[in-house]
Every structure is written in structure tokens, then in C-alpha cells.
Amino acid sequence: MSKDKHLRILYAPAQPPDLEPNAPGAAAAREKMNRELAAMNFGFAKVEQLSGNVGYLDLRGFVGAELAGETATAAMNLLAHSDAVIIDLRQNGGGSPSMVQLITIKRATIVGETTGGGAHPVRPHFLADVHLLALIPFGRAVSPITGTNWEGTGVTPDLQVPADKALVAAHRDALKKLHDQAQDAERKQKFAWALQKVEALANPVTPSAEVLKSFAGSYGKLTLSYENGSLWFLWPGRKLRAVPMTADTFTLDDGRDVLRFRMETEASGKVTGLIELYDDGRTERSPRTGS
Structure with missing residues (x-):
């Protein structure tokens, strides 16, 4: 009826203990919740380095900065020396505006699908007579960048791709921008090398057994x-x-990606040699000497 994405009415046999700050059991309930959030690392599920020195953060929720601030700082410090950072929000259900402000405001290209469109913050109200818990919106979130609200419409990505393709698309977009912005040949080669692999992952090939045997x-x-x-x-x-x-x-499955090789063939299909390709741009040819 309301068209509000965050309005919820749930069955509740009794008032949740953490609904009133001074109610019996409220402190224990908050402590339990804090322990559960800590056990999930406050939503910071994964931090790693992708090829081309692109950092990756899998963030599953926006827990308030008062609880998750130290974890957020530690995670971002691990990514501090990255040339670009991808923050994956595909499994993120939202949360506290204070964490959103701490990490992502006006710093990102958005890649993926249009978001669900839930913008308004809510407060819980227990309706004792009917044993219901109502989560009722009480405010209107407004983007400090656009001055508008995304309730019901969602956030439109800068680069629209299906969600399951978003990570590869974001990685590719970051490497292209880094390559174009690089001022020296060495850095351009570094990003071009990484981009070739990401492009290959986006368009995988499977040579036949006969080709591999050849x-x-x-x-x-x-x-x-x-x-x-x-x-x-x-x-x-x-x-x-x-x-x-x-x-x-081909690339080598050793986790380093400093050496690849390309096969040389004649028009007839006969394999004549192998060219070693190095990440610094060097090449070395080895003719075929035996089957």
C-alpha cells in the first residue's frame, strides 16, 4: 500500500528485548547482537589483491561505524597501496549511513544492475495488542551528491551489466582507466598485461583435446x-x-602470472615453435625440436 521498500510488519509474540534501551534484558540482547556482528567481521567478508594491483573488498553489510570503524580501517589499510579498489556490494543488504559515509561517498564508478530502491531509514514499533512488530520509515534519505532520493527507483549504475558479470566488468574497467592514465611505458605494460588476462576470463576458450595434443x-x-x-x-x-x-x-597456473606463452603454427596447422611472453614486455622464441 505504501510503496515503501523498507516498510515491514512482522509477527512478534513479545516485545523484542532490545527495543527499549532500559528494558530488562536489553543490554544483554545488544551484547549478543554485537558478538554476532563481530563473528561476521562486521560484514567485511574478504579482502584480496586482484591482478594489476587492483584491490578487492567483499562487503556484506554497512554496520555502524561506532562498532565496525576499526575493522573498516584495518580492511582499507590492507588496500591502501592498490592502484584501484573494487568494493563488491552484490550481497550487501544495506545498513548504517555512517558506514556508507565512511567508505564510499563520491569515490566510485558503480558497476552492475540497478539497486532495489530501498532508501528510507526505519524505526521498530511493537504493537502489543496484536503482537506485531512494525518497522516504519521515519525519514527521507537524500544523496549529498545529487540532492535526490532513490526510494522505489534504485541507483542506476554508471556501467550496467548483469550482477554475475559485474566483478569482471569492474576489474576490466579499472584496468582500462589505469592503463590510459599511466604516464610511463612500464606502468602501461603492467596494466595491459593484467587487462589481457581479465579479458580472457570474460571470454573463456576451450581448445579441443586434439589441439592441445598437437x-x-x-x-x-x-x-x-x-x-x-x-x-x-x-x-x-x-x-x-x-x-x-x-x-x-596460455598462462601458467602458478599464482604469479609473470610468464605466458603463445604457440606458433603454419597455415597448414603444423606447430613450429613457442614464444615466451613476460610481464615486462620481453619475448623469447623457442623453435620446436621434438614431438
């Missing part, structure tokens, strides 16, 4: 072998799985 062989000091449906890169003391990026280019 690549197996000796290339000077290097050897490629075909085993259990995969191509393996062998060198003294190491054996690494080769992961296809394109039909003829």
Missing part, C-alpha cells in the same frame, strides 16, 4: 606435455598447468 612436444629447453585433458608446462624441477587465454596463448 601443442605437446619439445621446444629447446622447454617441454609441453598433454595429460588428463590439460596441457602442462615443464621445466627443470617444475610442472605447471597451462591455462588457455586464447586459442593459441
Whole structure:
């Protein structure tokens, strides 16, 4: 009836103990809630570094800065040396405006789908006579940037893509911008290298077993072998799985991504050599020396 995304009416056999600050059991209920939030790391689910020195934060909720401020600071400090940061809100149900203000205001390109459109803050009211708990909006949130409200309409992304494609799209967008803004050739090469891999992940290829078998062989000091449906890169003391990026280019599954290789073939399909590709732009060719 109200069209408000945050209006809720729930069955409640008794008044929740934390509804009134001075009610019996209220302090214990708040302490229990705080422990549960702490056990979830206050919504900070994952912090990691993606290729191209792009930081990643999986944030599952906006817990108030008075509780989660130290955790937020620690998480952001881990990302402080990133060239760009992706904050993943796809599993974030919202929360406290104080945490929103602490982290994200006017600092981001929004990637993904239009949000659900719940903007208004609510307060709980217990209706004892009918055993209902009503969560009733009491204010109108207004963006300090646009001066408008997103209730019922949601926030429209700057870059619209399906939610399950949003992380790859955001990573790709960040690397493209970093590449274009880079002032020296070394940094441009760094971001171009990372972007090639992200593009490959966005458009995966699966060479046939026959093609992979045709690549197996000796290339000077290097050897490629075909085993259990995969191509393996062998060198003294190491054996690494080769992961296809394109039909003829592979990266190594070692977590470092400093070396890739591209196969050389003639028009007839005959494999003639292998080119080692390094993250600093160097290349080295090894002709095929044996099958």
C-alpha cells in the first residue's frame, strides 16, 4: 500500500528485548547482537589483491561505524597501496549511513544492475495488542551528491551489466582507466598485461583435446606435455598447468602470472615453435625440436 521498500510488519509474540534501551534484558540482547556482528567481521567478508594491483573488498553489510570503524580501517589499510579498489556490494543488504559515509561517498564508478530502491531509514514499533512488530520509515534519505532520493527507483549504475558479470566488468574497467592514465611505458605494460588476462576470463576458450595434443612436444629447453585433458608446462624441477587465454596463448597456473606463452603454427596447422611472453614486455622464441 505504501510503496515503501523498507516498510515491514512482522509477527512478534513479545516485545523484542532490545527495543527499549532500559528494558530488562536489553543490554544483554545488544551484547549478543554485537558478538554476532563481530563473528561476521562486521560484514567485511574478504579482502584480496586482484591482478594489476587492483584491490578487492567483499562487503556484506554497512554496520555502524561506532562498532565496525576499526575493522573498516584495518580492511582499507590492507588496500591502501592498490592502484584501484573494487568494493563488491552484490550481497550487501544495506545498513548504517555512517558506514556508507565512511567508505564510499563520491569515490566510485558503480558497476552492475540497478539497486532495489530501498532508501528510507526505519524505526521498530511493537504493537502489543496484536503482537506485531512494525518497522516504519521515519525519514527521507537524500544523496549529498545529487540532492535526490532513490526510494522505489534504485541507483542506476554508471556501467550496467548483469550482477554475475559485474566483478569482471569492474576489474576490466579499472584496468582500462589505469592503463590510459599511466604516464610511463612500464606502468602501461603492467596494466595491459593484467587487462589481457581479465579479458580472457570474460571470454573463456576451450581448445579441443586434439589441439592441445598437437601443442605437446619439445621446444629447446622447454617441454609441453598433454595429460588428463590439460596441457602442462615443464621445466627443470617444475610442472605447471597451462591455462588457455586464447586459442593459441596460455598462462601458467602458478599464482604469479609473470610468464605466458603463445604457440606458433603454419597455415597448414603444423606447430613450429613457442614464444615466451613476460610481464615486462620481453619475448623469447623457442623453435620446436621434438614431438
